[in-house]
Amino acid sequence: AQSVAQPEDQVNVAEGNPLTVKCTYSVSGNPYLFWYVQYPNRGLQFLLKYITGDNLVKGSYGFEAEFNKSQTSFHLKKPSALVSDSALYFCAVRDGGTGRRALTFGSGTRLQVQP
Amino acid sequence: EPEVTQTPSHQVTQMGQEVILRCVPISNHLYFYWYRQILGQKVEFLVSFYNNEISEKSEIFDDQFSVERPDGSNFTLKIRSTKLEDSAMYFCASSLAGGDSDTQYFGPGTRLTVL
Numbered sequence: 682a683q684s685v686a687q688p689e690d691q692v693n694v695a696e697g698n699p700l701t702v703k704c705t706y707s708v709s710g711n712p713y714l715f716w717y718v719q720y721p722n723r724g725l726q727f728l729l730k731y732i733t734g735d736n737l738v739k740g741s742y743g744f745e746a747e748f749n750k751s752q753t754s755f756h757l758k759k760p761s762a763l764v765s766d767s768a769l770y771f772c773a774v775r776d777g778g779t780g781r782r783a784l785t786f787g788s789g790t791r792l793q794v795q796p
Numbered sequence: 797e798p799e800v801t802q803t804p805s806h807q808v809t810q811m812g813q814e815v816i817l818r819c820v821p822i823s824n825h826l827y828f829y830w831y832r833q834i835l836g837q838k839v840e841f842l843v844s845f846y847n848n849e850i851s852e853k854s855e856i857f858d859d860q861f862s863v864e865r866p867d868g869s870n871f872t873l874k875i876r877s878t879k880l881e882d883s884a885m886y887f888c889a890s891s892l893a894g895g896d897s898d899t900q901y902f903g904p905g906t907r908l909t910v911l
Contacts, residue, residue, distance in 0.1 A: 715899070715900075724800070724887060724903050724905055725887065725889075725902040726902070727900075727901060727902075730899060771839065781852060782827065782829070782898075782900075783841035783844065783852055784841060785841070786838050788838050789838075
């Protein structure tokens with residue numbers, strides 16, 4: 682079975698400060714990891730993914746995430762937060778190499794960036 | 797940029813009625829998915845569809861649910877006899893070829909309210 686934990690329901694950060702949204706996962710095989718963002722009344726927008734290779738993955742809108750196998754984590758980061766980054770962020774995992782395509786999502790973290 | 801579209805954005809129905817939720821996946825994508833999110837809960841996988849058949853489904857996807865690709869562009873989710881607990885946001889997604897590293901792109905969702 683695969684699972685994702687996002688331990689923080691909400692993260693508050695001041696504009697211009699770095700932000701981190703945490704995610705830990707559990708899979709039996711190779712983890713394929715994804716971050717999605719949801720703005721109000723919008724669908725889930727893909728931000729970035731880790732499949733293999735460099736542990737630091739760069740994505741859309743200046744976001745990046747670091748894959749840490751020993752800690753089974755895939756935290757989302759941005760060096761300088763913008764007010765427009767305020768949204769709901771979801772981490773998701775697939776068990777790579779199994780042929781199964783179902784994504785398992787975390788419960789989401791609401792990011793609030795204050796001006 | 798191509799997007800997944802879904803109609804309607806909001807559907808209200810009476811318990812026991814049949815509903816059909818519609819999706820237009822990204823045009824050159826071959827794998828299609830439905831997920832749902834009950835208010836305040838995680839996004840959950842329902843079903844994936846490829847080459848005109850279901851390739852994977854979750855325990856949630858029981859006999860009251862069915863999917864169809866009635867023509868070259870639409871992908872539908874039918875709920876035969878809706879229950880109160882079917883009230884949720886339903887997301888359609890598509891991916892290019894279903895390869896291990898494929899990204900699933902999501903539509904804006906249909907909010908289903910069962911009264």
